[in-house]
Structures are given as structure tokens and as C-alpha cells.
Amino acid sequence: MRLDEVLERKFGYSAFRPGQKEIIESVLAGRNTVAMLPTGTGKSLCYQLPGYMIEGQVIIISPLLSLMQDQAEQLMMNGEKKVIAFNSFLSRYEKKQALTNLYQYKFIFISPEMLYYESVQSQLKKLRIALFVVDEAHCISQWGYDFRPDYLKLGEVRRKIGNPVTLALTATATHEVKTDIKKSLGILDCSEFIYSVDRPNIALTVEKVENFRVKTKRLVELAESLEGPGIIYFSSKKMAEQTAGMLRGNGAKRVMAYHGGMDQESRILVQQQFIHGQLDLICATSAFGMGINKDNIRYVIHFHMPLQIESYLQEIGRAGRDGKQSIAIMLYTPGDEQLPIQIAENEFPDKSQIDWISGWMEENPNSITNISAYEEQIKQLSGLTEIQWRIFYDFFERKAKSGQGYKRILQEMNGYCEGRIKLKRNSIEEVYRWIHHDNCRRENILSFFDEEKNIPVQYCCDICGLQFDEFIRSTKSDNQDSMLYDWKSHLEYLLIPSE
Amino acid sequence: MQRRPYLKSIIMYCVNELQGQRTIYSILHLLNGKKSSQTIQDAHLFQLTPFFRTFGNLSRGVLDQLAEDILNSCWMTAIDEKHYILTAEGKKELERSLLECPIPSSLNGWLYHSTSELFWKRITLLIQVISHLNNNNVKYLPIQRKRDIHEWLKGFLGTSGFVRDEVGVMLYRELGQCLEELSDINPAVLTLRMTGYNRIGLTAVQASEQLGISQDYYHHQFLGAIHHILASAKENSAEYPLINKIVSDAVNEVQLTLSAQKTYTMLKQGLDLDEISKMRKLKKSTIEDHVVEVALNDNRFNITRYVSEEKQKLILHAANRAGSMQLKQIRQIVPESDYFEIRLVMAKLGEGQ
Numbered sequence: 001m002r003l004d005e006v007l008e009r010k011f012g013y014s015a016f017r018p019g020q021k022e023i024i025e026s027v028l029a030g031r032n033t034v035a036m037l038p039t040g041t042g043k044s045l046c047y048q049l050p051g052y053m054i055e056g057q058v059i060i061i062s063p064l065l066s067l068m069q070d071q072a073e074q075l076m077m078n079g080e081k082k083v084i085a086f087n088s089f090l091s092r093y094e095k096k097q098a099l100t101n102l103y104q105y106k107f108i109f110i111s112p113e114m115l116y117y118e119s120v121q122s123q124l125k126k127l128r129i130a131l132f133v134v135d136e137a138h139c140i141s142q143w144g145y146d147f148r149p150d151y152l153k154l155g156e157v158r159r160k161i162g163n164p165v166t167l168a169l170t171a172t173a174t175h176e177v178k179t180d181i182k183k184s185l186g187i188l189d190c191s192e193f194i195y196s197v198d199r200p201n202i203a204l205t206v207e208k209v210e211n212f213r214v215k216t217k218r219l220v221e222l223a224e225s226l227e228g229p230g231i232i233y234f235s236s237k238k239m240a241e242q243t244a245g246m247l248r249g250n251g252a253k254r255v256m257a258y259h260g261g262m263d264q265e266s267r268i269l270v271q272q273q274f275i276h277g278q279l280d281l282i283c284a285t286s287a288f289g290m291g292i293n294k295d296n297i298r299y300v301i302h303f304h305m306p307l308q309i310e311s312y313l314q315e316i317g318r319a320g321r322d323g324k325q326s327i328a329i330m331l332y333t334p335g336d337e338q339l340p341i342q343i344a345e346n347e348f349p350d351k352s353q354i355d356w357i358s359g360w361m362e363e364n365p366n367s368i369t370n371i372s373a374y375e376e377q378i379k380q381l382s383g384l385t386e387i388q389w390r391i392f393y394d395f396f397e398r399k400a401k402s403g404q405g406y407k408r409i410l411q412e413m414n415g416y417c418e419g420r421i422k423l424k425r426n427s428i429e430e431v432y433r434w435i436h437h438d439n440c441r442r443e444n445i446l447s448f449f450d451e452e453k454n455i456p457v458q459y460c461c462d463i464c465g466l467q468f469d470e471f472i473r474s475t476k477s478d479n480q481d482s483m484l485y486d487w488k489s490h491l492e493y494l495l496i497p498s499e
Numbered sequence: 500m501q502r503r504p505y506l507k508s509i510i511m512y513c514v515n516e517l518q519g520q521r522t523i524y525s526i527l528h529l530l531n532g533k534k535s536s537q538t539i540q541d542a543h544l545f546q547l548t549p550f551f552r553t554f555g556n557l558s559r560g561v562l563d564q565l566a567e568d569i570l571n572s573c574w575m576t577a578i579d580e581k582h583y584i585l586t587a588e589g590k591k592e593l594e595r596s597l598l599e600c601p602i603p604s605s606l607n608g609w610l611y612h613s614t615s616e617l618f619w620k621r622i623t624l625l626i627q628v629i630s631h632l633n634n635n636n637v638k639y640l641p642i643q644r645k646r647d648i649h650e651w652l653k654g655f656l657g658t659s660g661f662v663r664d665e666v667g668v669m670l671y672r673e674l675g676q677c678l679e680e681l682s683d684i685n686p687a688v689l690t691l692r693m694t695g696y697n698r699i700g701l702t703a704v705q706a707s708e709q710l711g712i713s714q715d716y717y718h719h720q721f722l723g724a725i726h727h728i729l730a731s732a733k734e735n736s737a738e739y740p741l742i743n744k745i746v747s748d749a750v751n752e753v754q755l756t757l758s759a760q761k762t763y764t765m766l767k768q769g770l771d772l773d774e775i776s777k778m779r780k781l782k783k784s785t786i787e788d789h790v791v792e793v794a795l796n797d798n799r800f801n802i803t804r805y806v807s808e809e810k811q812k813l814i815l816h817a818a819n820r821a822g823s824m825q826l827k828q829i830r831q832i833v834p835e836s837d838y839f840e841i842r843l844v845m846a847k848l849g850e851g852q
Contacts, residue, residue: 069644073640073641073644077638077639077640078638079637079638089644089646090646091647094646248708256702256705264644265642265643265702266702266703266704268640268642268644269642269694269699269700269701269702270702272640272642272694272699273699273701276697276698276699278698278699485687485691485709487678487685487686487687487689487690487691488675488686490690490691490693491671491674491675491678491690491693492671493630493695493698494626494629494630494693494695494696494698495626495629495630495633495667495668495670495671495674496633496667496668496671497633497634497667498633498634
């Protein structure tokens with residue numbers, strides 16, 4: 001069967017988006033492939049479609065549980081039954097069940113930490129793996145903005161299960177990161193497909209305002225006048241919540257907050273309401289967006305400064321997937337860079353905490369070989385947050401396995417954390433410089449990825465000059481609930497087939 | 500403006516029932532639904548079972564804040580460290596606020612706390628699936644993500660013995676009829692939250708805003724409506740076959756604490772309290788706590804082995820005369836019985852209510 005026919009029959013699309021076909025052909029020809037496609041251009045199709053054309057299983061490594069869950073559900077929604085998301089959401093029993101029946105599935109999503117279990121690896125070895133997919137592959141690189149220590153060992157696992165054909169997918173990767181991906185996975189000879197990170201239909205603007213009060217006022221103004229749907233990103237759950245509440249209080253009823261602190265049911269409902277057009281605006285933290293398929297988002301505003309250019313591109317890349325004109329607005333007040341710096345520093349255990357743990361381990365030598373059993377105790381006494389503990393634990397375990405003494409490990413950890421913080425500070429500085437630069441914002445971002453701007457863009461950025469009218473709402477949205485709610489007719493609508 | 504007025508009125512209601520005999524934190528344990536003998540017994544003793552685990556997320560910090568607010572308003576006064584009673588003004592305020600926001604009469608946290616959540620997850624997914632089937636649409640994201648709920652649904656639609664096309668119609672009739680019986684709750688508290696074809700349900704926050712009530716009050720009404728459905732279905736299983744089927748495999752009883760379970764097993768093996776106390780190296784009073792917990796949880800448990808029928812009658816009589824669940828007062832009337840015996844009888848009494 002021809003690729004286009006499979007596309008039509010299995011996915012209902014009549015044409016490929018740029019890059020998809022080339023990547024799929026490369027994979028089908030049995031070549032290891034690194035593909036960089038900007039957010040929102042259909043990365044997942046690049047492994048879904050080949051799955052239907054080759055015998056055997058498609059293994060997909062995915063760094064985030066929520067993302068994995070979304071992708072698995074998307075496939076199921078598409079009518080694919082042989083999908084499993086193998087992660088810590090499954091109960092022990094479900095895991096065992098799934099593991100012995102792995103061969104029955106076609107698409108197997110696995111979190112990296114699951115992959116390192118011997119039992120999982122030995123089951124994988126028995127399979128005929130058609131394709132080994134590493135999603136968000138930039139997580140492999142220490143230079144990447146989203147480094148996951150778990151990802152480092154993927155190359156080793158890949159070798160153990162017999163070097164299956166591999167597809168590494170990412171939205172954004174600098175030259176260094178790309179090199180790391182290839183080295184780490186052991187696919188130096190791979191084919192590369194790199195597509196521009198540029199999204200010409202998204203206008204880029206930065207608005208500098210003098211203080212927080214003015215910024216909030218401007219935000220309200222924008223939310224009330226811009227053509228929706230839109231997303232406003234915040235770095236704090238509380239601010240997202242408060243702003244959504246404030247806008248609702250002002251009469252904009254179709255606004256909700258979304259963040260990781262909400263219960264699962266509410267998160268699903270808000271996400272679905274937004275996708276179905278029942279909401280116009282989401283006040284979100286970075287927890288919102290992964291795996292959300294909504295193609296008519298018209299604007300993305302950043303109320304707080306993002307931590308890296310890459311994540312900024314990911315977030316604004318959720319706008320304009322339909323190809324229509326959209327806008328990204330960053331609001332900046334002097335001193336805004338302090339918050340991301342603080343966030344970055346708080347991610348890692350600091351020197352005094354590590355020193356303290358060193359002393360504690362000296363007094364509790366039994367803990368060294370079994371530190372996971374002391375998790376609560378260590379966390380409580382040293383004040384490590386959940387994220388800090390993860391980093392501490394991962395690093396410690398990794399080094400302890402190679403037989404190093406704890407004193408040395410902790411010493412190295414200090415250096416490691418300092419290095420990581422420095423890296424993050426550099427990334428924040430890059431954003432800072434981008435905000436304060438006075439030449440074309442698009443050119444600036446592209447040069448960050450060793451690209452050049454070589455097509456003319458009508459609505460480019462605030463520096464090139466931008467007509468704001470284009471993005472203003474043409475019709476006043478109707479905030480009134482025009483109909484009275486009648487519970488019985490709603491129930492009837494839900495349960496009784498209409499004629 | 501007052502913060503969380505409804506939750507405050509619930510706390511004041513509890514304080515009033517406790518009459519200073521327990522600390523304020525016993526209310527926290529009650530609302531959180533802590534499964535300890537003490538909490539379970541207190542819930543029955545002071546007739547606070549409806550509230551059991553109806554604010555599962557309430558934290559100690561928030562409770563402290565609210566208690567302080569109530570103290571500052573002079574609605575409550577301390578009689579001992581962390582023991583409070585309502586002032587005359589507080590009683591008036593409680594009456595006023597309960598008139599404005601009455602506690603849903605169907606609220607029954609003790610009986611239904613474990614079934615409610617399961618019921619809600621199942622029924623919302625079932626409704627979503629029916630609605631999409633009705634519209635011949637198979638492409639949608641399920642509103643519930645847990646695998647066990649999905650597995651249940653598959654089994655339910657596959658083997659329930661109901662004709663697939665009729666499930667929607669049946670559910671419409673059962674839910675409609677059941678919700679119409681509600682006298683003090685607007686059925687919209689449930690239906691607004693339901694998701695179907697091209698129409699995503701509201702979150703709790705959105706629903707409370709649309710109905711113009713506080714989130715706390717909304718929460719109790721939401722639970723009250725579900726408890727009403729579960730109670731109706733249980734009482735009248737012929738009228739509500741489908742609803743019954745949805746929760747047929749759910750365990751309604753509270754699980755015993757692990758320690759009480761051990762004691763119960765040993766009791767069943769015929770050991771007496773002293774023997775168990777010796778073997779488990781626990782105080783006899785602890786073992787007695789376990790027996791009371793068992794009596795509260797298992798309505799087949801016969802207490803005659805520990806309190807003669809004659810004594811049971813005396814204690815019941817005394818409880819009626821004292822018009823109170825206070826052990827002390829009952830003991831004064833029946834001095835020949837000990838606290839263990841009185842608690843056992845009260846445990847059975849609480850259950851009958």
C-alpha cells in the first residue's frame with residue numbers, strides 16, 4: 001500500500017505535513033533517523049504510520065507521564081486497541097499482566113525508569129521490535145533544557161535489546177544537543193531531517209512595562225481585546241488561579257486556570273472544554289499544553305519570563321497550528337529574570353543540604369546502600385523538595401552503582417548541581433538578551449539554532465513593526481449564558497438518542 | 500467577608516455536638532475520614548456519621564485558621580486546651596447559617612464515602628460513552644483515565660444483561676426519577692458536571708459558580724445528591740436495577756483498621772479478650788477498642804457475648820432517659836455496667852439510626 005493511502009485510511013488526512021513523509025520513508029527503509037520537527041507539526045504520526053506498515057512492535061520512550069498518557073489515548077481514540085502505556089500509573093498486577101502479554105500490543109509506550117527493570121528488558125528482547133522511538137530526545141543531553149538522567153542509559157538498553165531501528169524525535173535541538181543524541185543512542189550513522197523551528201504565522205512581540213501593577217492591567221486589557229482562543233502562561237499556580245478568577249470576576253466567564261495542582265478530573269474537563277470551544281482562555285502553568293490538539297489557538301501570552309528559548313518556542317508553538325495568523329506576546333518588567341533564576345536554583349539541592357546529608361550518612365552508614373528506604377527521613381531532615389530529592393537520588397544511585405564512596409559522590413554532586421545551575425542561568429540570560437535585543441526577534445531566535453531568516457514575514461515582530469489591529473477581536477464575545485439551564489433536558493440530551 | 504462560611508458552620512455544628520468532650524482535631528479526623536477506632540466511635544457516639552470523610556482534603560492548618568476565626572467572632576469559647584463549646588451567640592449564628600445553607604438531609608458520609616467516588620467515576624464514563632454511541636461518534640477522549648474504570652465499563656456493557664441500546668433510556672429514567680425526589684438539593688449539582696457528545700461537563704468550581712453557591716456548600720450538595728441516589732437504589736432495588744448494577748461490586752462497609760482485623764480474626768477463633776491481649780501484647784483497653792470498632796462495622800456481630808441482653812436493655816433505657824449519648828451520664832444511671840459495655844450497646848444503637 002502506498003503511504004498516502006495509509007494516511008488517508010488510518011488517519012483520515014489527505015496530505016502529509018512538511019517533513020513527515022521523508023521521515024517515514026527513512027524509517028521504513030530501516031535507517032536510524034533523527035528528526036527535528038517544530039511543535040505542532042505532527043511528530044507522532046512519524047512513528048504511528050510506520051507502525052501500520054511493518055511487522056512487530058513500536059516501542060516509544062516518553063519522558064512525561066501525562067504526555068505518554070495523552071499520546072496513548074490519542075491512538076486509542078483513533079480506533080487502535082493494541083496500545084499500552086507502561087508506566088507507574090499501572091498497578092503492580094496490571095504491570096505484570098501487561099508484561100507477560102507484551103507481544104499482543106502494537107504500540108508500547110514506556111517511561112525510561114520502567115525500561116531499566118531487568119524483567120522489562122528480558123520481555124522486550126523476546127519481541128520483534130519494528131521501531132524504537134525516543135520522543136523528546138533532547139532530554140538525553142546535559143546541554144538540553146530538559147535533561148533527564150534516566151535518558152542517559154537509553155543507548156545501553158537499545159544495545160541490549162538488539163539495536164532496533166531507531167527514530168529520535170525532538171522539536172528543538174541546538175547543534176550540541178543533536179550530537180549528544182546521536183552519540184548517546186549509538187546512531188552516529190543516522191539520517192537527519194531537520195526542519196526550521198520558525199513558525200512564520202506566529203508574530204513575536206515583547207512588551208516592556210514599568211511594574212507589576214501595569215503588567216497586570218495590560219494583561220487584562222489584552223485578554224479582553226485579543227481574538228481568542230488563547231493561553232496565558234504563568235510560572236506560578238497561584239498567579240494562574242488568581243488571574244483566571246479575576247478575569248471571570250470582570251465578566252469573562254469562559255476563562256479557567258489549569259495547573260498540576262488540580263485534581264485529575266478537573267484537569268481533563270478544563271482541557272476538553274478548551275478543545276471543544278467552551279472556553280476562550282486558559283491561565284496555565286507549563287503543565288498545560290503537551291499533547292493538546294487544538295489548532296485554532298490565536299495567541300499565547302507569557303506573564304512570567306520563560307526559563308529557556310526552547311521551552312518558550314514549545315509554548316508559543318501551540319498557537320496557529322491551522323496555519324492562520326497568530327501572535328505570541330511576552331510581558332516584561334525590569335527584574336522579571338529573578339523569578340526564573342530562583343526557580344532554576346530551587347530545583348537542585350544546595351551545598352548546605354548536600355553537606356548536611358554527608359554528615360548524616362556518616363552517622364547512619366547503613367543508609368548508604370539503601371537510601372530509597374530513608375527517603376522520607378532525608379527529605380524531612382534536610383528539607384529537600386520532591387524535585388530535589390529525585391535529582392539527589394538519581395545521581396547518588398548512578399554513581400553508587402559504579403562503586404564510588406559516598407563522600408566522593410556527594411562532592412561530585414555539588415559540582416554537578418553547580419554546573420547545572422550555571423547552565424540554567426545561561427539559558428535564562430539568553431532569554432534576557434533576546435528580550436533586550438534591538439534587532440529582529442525572529443532572526444535572533446533562528447540564529448540560536450544556527451538558522452537564518454530567509455523568507456519574508458508579513459507580521460514578524462515588534463521590532464520589525466507590527467499592526468496590532470490584526471489580532472483584535474472583531475466581534476464582541478457574548479458572555480451571557482443565554483439559555484437557562486434545565487437539568488432534565490440536559491440529562492435527556494446526554495442519554496436519549498435524538499431522532 | 501467571611502472565609503469559607505459553610506465549612507465554618509459545619510465545624511460549629513460538630514463543636515456543638517461534641518460539647519467540649521473531644522478536641523477540635525477530632526473534627527478534622529472526622530471530616531478527613533480517618534479510619535481509627537477513636538474517630539469511628541466518636542462519629543457514632545456524637546451522631547456525626549453524615550460528615551465522615553466529606554472534607555477529605557481539609558488540612559490541620561486550615562482548620563486552625565477557621566477555628567481562630569470562630570473564636571474571634573466570639574461564637575465559641577475554650578473550656579480546656581483545644582476543647583471548645585459554642586457560646587449563646589454562636590448557637591444563634593449556627594442556627595442562622597444552617598437556615599441559609601441547610602446541611603443536605605441525604606448526606607451520609609459514613610455509609611457511602613467509599614462507594615461515592617467509584618459511582619461517580621463509573622456513571623460519568625458510562626454517560627459519556629452512551630452519549631457518543633447515540634451520536635455514532637467513536638473519537639473522543641474518555642473523561643476518566645483510570646484503567647480499572649475502563650475495564651469495568653467494558654464488562655458492564657458487554658455482560659450486564661441489559662440491551663445496549665436501552666441502557667441510555669433506562670439510565671435516563673432511573674436518574675431522572677431519583678433526582679426528582681431530591682427536596683433540598685438542585686439536581687443540577689450533578690448534571691452540570693456530566694460530559695457527553697460535544698458538551699464537556701463543568702468542574703466543581705465552575706458548577707458552584709454557575710449555581711451561585713460556595714465551593715464548600717456545593718461539595719456537600721454534590722455528595723448529598725450522590726448519597727441520595729445510592730440510598731434510593733439500595734432501598735428500592737426493583738425501581739433502580741441499572742444504578743444498583745453500577746455499584747453492585749462495591750464494598751459498602753468501612754474496612755477495619757489492620758489491628759482491629761487481627762483481633763476480630765482471633766475472636767472468631769474463640770479466644771477471649773484477656774487471651775488476645777496477652778498474645779498480642781496489647782492493653783486490654785486497646786482490644787476493647789477493637790471490639791467496639793468491629794461492632795460498629797459489622798452489623799452481624801453479636802454483642803451478647805460481652806453484654807447480657809438484660810444489661811443491653813438497661814443501657815438503652817438509660818440512654819433514652821439521659822437524652823444524650825454521653826457515656827458518663829448513662830453510667831450514672833446504670834452503675835453496674837462499665838464503659839466498654841455501654842460503648843458496645845451505643846455502637847449497635849448508632850447503626851440502627
